[in-house]
Amino acid sequence: DIQMTQSPSSLSASVGDRVTITCRASQGISNYLAWYQQKPGKVPKLLIYAASTLQSGVPSRFSGSGSGTDFTLTISSLQPEDVATYYCQKYNSALLFTFGPGTKVDIK
Amino acid sequence: EVQLVQSGAEVKKPGESLKISCKGSGYSFTSYWIGWVRQMPGKGLEWMGIIYPGDSDTRYSPSFQGQVTISADKSISTAYLQWSSLKASDTAMYYCVRPLYGSGSYNGFDYWGQGTLVTVSS
Numbered sequence: 001d002i003q004m005t006q007s008p009s010s011l012s013a014s015v016g017d018r019v020t021i022t023c024r025a026s027q028g029i030s031n032y033l034a035w036y037q038q039k040p041g042k043v044p045k046l047l048i049y050a051a052s053t054l055q056s057g058v059p060s061r062f063s064g065s066g067s068g069t070d071f072t073l074t075i076s077s078l079q080p081e082d083v084a085t086y087y088c089q090k091y092n093s094a095l096l097f098t099f100g101p102g103t104k105v106d107i108k
Numbered sequence: 109e110v111q112l113v114q115s116g117a118e119v120k121k122p123g124e125s126l127k128i129s130c131k132g133s134g135y136s137f138t139s140y141w142i143g144w145v146r147q148m149p150g151k152g153l154e155w156m157g158i159i160y161p162g163d164s165d166t167r168y169s170p171s172f173q174g175q176v177t178i179s180a181d182k183s184i185s186t187a188y189l190q191w192s193s194l195k196a197s198d199t200a201m202y203y204c205v206r207p208l209y210g211s212g213s214y215n216g217f218d219y220w221g222q223g224t225l226v227t228v229s230s
Contacts, residue, residue: 032213034217036153036216036217043220043222044217044220045220049210049215050211089217091216095141095167098155099152
C-alpha cells in the first residue's frame, strides 16, 4: 500500500512570498498525482493533475512538478485568498486513490 | 453543467443504519465513475471507494472495505453510500466525487458534491 506524506504540515508566509509544499510517495507513482485546495468550510477544489497540469480556471501562480516519488506544489506569489489546506493525492489505473495528510497555509 | 447534489444532513444513534445519496446531472451518469470521500471533523480527506454506475463495478479503499457499501441506481442517476450499523466514529462530512478523465487515464476528482454531514451520537 503506497503511503503519501506532505511537508511541512503547516506554514505561515507573507503576501507575495513564494510558497512550496512537498509531497512524497512511499513508492514510485510516475506522474499520477493531483493537488487540491480546501478553504475553511468549503468543498475541496482540484488545482493540478498529472503532477503538473493546471486544472481549467486555476490561477497561473499555482504550479506543480515532480515525478516518481517526489512532488512539489508552488504558489509563486501568495495571495490572501490562498489561505487553505492543500492536499496531494495519488491515483492509478486501478482507480485506487490516496490523499496526503494536508498542509495548512496561513498569512503571516 | 455537471452537478453532484447530495442528500441532507443526518443525525443518527449508534447502531442505526443509514443510506446517503448523490444525484448526478448534466452528464451521462452511466459513463463516469462516482466515488466517496470522508472528512472527519478537523481532519484530512480520505478516499472510501468508487463505483461505475454503468455496470456497478465497485472498488473500495482497504480502510473502508466491509465497513460501508457503495451502490448506484442508474435509472435515477443516483449513487449511494450506506452503513448497516453506525458508530460514533462515523461522524464526518461525506463528499461524492467524479474523477476527471483525460489523456487515457483518470486524474483526480474534478467534480465534488456539496457534502453530507453525518452525526452519530447517543
